[in-house]
Amino acid sequence: AHCASCPASAATCALCERGWLLDVPSCVTGCPGSSVALGGLCTACHGSCATCYGPEPEHCLTCGPAAPLHLDGACLGACPAGTYQAGPACLPCSVSCAACSGPDGSECVSCPGDRLLLEGHCLSSCPEGYFPQGNVCRPCAPSCRTCRAPDTCASCPAGALLTPAGACDTGCPAGWLACAPSGTCVPCPEGCAECRPGQAPCSAECTACAAGWVLSDGACHGACPPGQYHPQGADRCAWCEPGCRTCFGQADSCTSCPAGLVRTSAGTCAGSCPAGSAPVDAACLRCPAGCEQCTAGEGQAGCTLEADGSLACPVMGSCDGCAGGLFLVDGSACVAACPPGTFGQEGPLSPVCAPCHVKCRACTGPGAEDCSRVPGSRSSHVGLAVGLSLGLLFLLILLLLLVLFLVRRHAGMAATGKDPADAEDATMLNTIVELALPGAILVGVDTDFRPLDEQLGAGTQASVYAAQAIGAGIAARLGCPDVVAVKKMRPEAMAPVHHAMFQNEVALMWLLREHGHIVRLFGYSEQPPAIVMERFDTDLDTLLHSEVPLSSLQLADICQQWASGLEAMHAHGIAHCDLKPGNVFASQRPDGGWRAALGDLGTSRNLNTDRSSVLVNTMPELNAMTVRYAAPEVIAAFLQGAPLDRRHFFPADVYSAAVMLLECITRTGPWPGLALDQIVAAVQADGRPDTAPLPADGPLASVRDLVQVAWHSQADRRPAAAIFRQRCVALLLATGGDPGHTPAGTC
Incomplete structure (x- = not known):
């Protein structure tokens, strides 16, 4: 009834007459309660609504039992955050709450952001007596005024003190002192076991010390301060006698004096040292055993104060006179x-x-x-016979091995069709020569040579002068020119180490005598110790810093010559160990050029383990260096008092060669204006001499690259001496020079 159109079937109306509403499948005068009339149609409410004014979830007028709470037109099962339930509705909380149980700011159950909940209120911080935990203020322990945790007080009520454990108490534990103004316990000073209030507020004075500490003037020390000492078994320092500046063990056992000298054997102060001792740094050092009179030599170490206040003193290293019946040996020991x-x-x-x-x-x-x-005595004959027998047997074995080698080598060459003399891969047999003093060139320097009026150099250990050969047949026997240079040691200044260095220099110069860029040895003397060698016009240090004009070609030629000498030393397994311009010698050639050669091999080191030594004195482990040319690893070993790693001797020479090359090309000394300690600090910090004066272009422009790679901070990254010499030859070629035109005998 009242259906205006039903196209699908008579039972299903699609359009109602005017005044009627379509509630499929029929027409009605009013829509049922769970729907709403919209444009002649009855539209169902959202499932959460009991009644509504539209179909959406937020169009509810009343709510059903499944979602009974009404908020902003929607029906919910529970009120959302920021609201609370009031009958069938959800109402907003106070703006101070994140969640609440009522409309007031005192009914919060959680707080927004970093605000803290306390008894329904949201606060910016917890009041006294509470501490924050999460977003809630929790109560402190009753004994705390403020706290950081339930049982950890931050401050205490009046009359109580905050202890190190975070509790409030009436007193402080051992090792702590009450500070009433701050209401806290403050620690006693370092080393104190107990302390008492000092004169200043909250300051402390020690009354007892912890183990390993000693009490002095209200403080605990690792050792008694100067002027006091630590009595045996006591817990505090006592004052030294007025006559002592410092003392140890007893008040009158001086370790230093306000004036005069401390007699270390007696612990007394006096104006002079007793017999058997000598003054060094305001202390009397004991002479060596059996020595009655001694004086301090150069570099003699003095006494040092140990950490406990005791005095550690070395024995004197030299002696002037021995007790009766004893003999003085080498100025350092007394023997029967x-x-x-x-x-x-x-x-x-x-x-x-x-x-x-x-x-x-x-x-x-x-x-x-x-x-x-004499060497020809009976015992010597027996030893000589045994030695000759063994030597001849060894020589026979070597000859047999050599014959076998040559036969097999000749057969191998015949099989390949090569002439043995033309074999490109032929192996060179190199006999490792032992280090020895060559007796054939032993001379009497005072009888075979006459000094000329020409002093070439002088030092604390030796002097160098020009001399003329006057001994019968001496020039022919040594193969030396008429005028030579003599390096004569000062026997009175020679300690055992200097004798070892002298023998080492003679043996190494003899081993390297055939190389034209190493100073040639002609002879040597043992009494007095002296070396007869080539005479040169000057040393390279003097030449570089003189007014003598030197062209780029001449400088490059000089550099490749001393680099050639260094290459030869390394090829023989020998490190120079003190490479610098002062140890390179030069003479002007007739063509105006200069000949250069390495010298001063006293501190040089034989690194060839296959080479035997028959020297009487063994070369000691010395860290010889000249700071301006010393590699960082050499400086480090010197400062540590440790021997240099054998792997670093050759790279250390190349580092020194880099500094020398810089100085040769610029004619300017390295590290100008810096003291030695400043240079050491700079090298340890990976600093290097200034390379700005090096030429930026022209034939010597590549010097900068060679210098920088040769003084690399990592020793194993530096080039070998042979490569360094090749680069120097390239510099000579770039300046128009020809290394093949160097004088005879040079490389």
């Missing part, structure tokens, strides 16, 4: 009998052991006629 090779004779203060003549093994005087045992 002179060692083999020496004899007793009167000295300035006591008998001394003097060396026998070179022909004697034992003697009663200095001359050859004073020998009491």
Whole structure:
């Protein structure tokens, strides 16, 4: 009824007459309660609504039992955050709450952001007596005024003190002092076991010290301060006697004096040292055993104060005169009998052991006629016979091996059709020569050579002068020119280490004598110790910093010559160890050029483990260096007092060569204006001499690259001496020079 159109079927109306509403499938006068009339149609409410004014979830007028709470036209099962339930509706909380149980700011159950909940209120911070935990203020322990945790107080009520454990108490634990103004316990000073209030507020004075500490003037120290000492078994320092500046063990046992000298054996102060001792740095050092009189030599170490206040003193390293019946040996020891090779004779203060003549093994005087045992004695004949037998047997084995090698080598060459002389891969057999003093060139320097009026150099250990050969046939025997240079040691200044350095220099110069860029050895003397060698016009340091004009070609030529000498030393397994312009010598050639050669091999080091040594004195482990040219690893070893790693000797020479090359090309010394300690600090910080003066273009422009790679901070990244020399030859070629036109005998 009242259907205006039913196109699908008579039972289903599609359009109602005017005034009627379509509630499919029929027409009605009013829509049922769970729907709403919209444009002549009855539209169902959202499932959450009981009644509505539209079909959407937020069009509810009343709510059904499944979602009974009404908020902004929607029906919900529970009120959302920021609202609370009031009957069938959800109402907004106070703006101070994140969630609440009512409309007031005192009915919060959680807080927004970083605000803190306390008894329904949201606060910016917790009041006294509470501490924050999460977003809630929790109560402190009753004994705290404020706290950081339930049982950790931050401050205490009046009359109570905050202890290190975070509790409030009436007193402080051991090792702590009450500070009433701050209401806290403050720690006693370092080392104190107990303390008492000092004069200033909240300051402390120690009354007892922890183990390993000692009490002095209200403080605990690791050792007693100067002027006090630590008595045995006591817990505090006592004052030294007025006559002592410092003391140890007893008040009158001085370790230093306000004036005069401390007698270390007695612990007393005096104006002079007793017999058997000598002054060094305001202390009397004991002479060596059996020595009655001694004086401090150069570099003699003095006493040092240990951490506990005791005095550590070395024994003197030298002696001037021995007690009765004893002989002085090498100015450093007193013995009851002179060692083999020496004899007793009167000295300035006591008998001394003097060396026998070179022909004697034992003697009663200095001359050859004073020998009491000569190399041809019976025992020597037996040793010589055994030695010759073994030597001949060894030589025979070597000859057999050599013949076998040559036969097999010739057969191999014949099989390949090559002439043995033309083999490109032929192996060179190199005999490793031992280090020895060559007896064939032993001379008497005072009888075979006459000094000329030309001093070439002088130092604390030796002097160098020009001399003329005057001994019969001496020039022919040594193959030396008429005028030579003589380096004569000062025997009175030579310690055992200097004798070892002298023998080392002679042996190495003899080993390298055929190289034109290493100073040639002609002869040597043992009494007195002296070296006869080539005479040069000057040293390279003097030449570089003189007014003598030197072209780029001449400078490059000089550099490739001393680099050639360094290459030869390294090829023989020898490190120079003190490479600098002062140890390179130069003479002007007739063509105006200069010849350069390496010298001063006293501190040089033989690194070839296959080379034997028959030197009497063993070369000690020395860290020789000249700071301006020293590599960082050499400086580090020197400062640590440790030997340099054997792998670093050759790279350290190349580092020094880099600094020398810079100085040669710029004619300017490295590190100008810096003290030695400043240079050491700069090198340790990976600093290097200024390369700005090097030419930026022209034939020597590549010097900068060579210098920088040769002084690389990593020793194993530096080039070998052979490569360094090749780069120097390239510099010479770039300046128009020809290394093939160097004088005869050079490389």
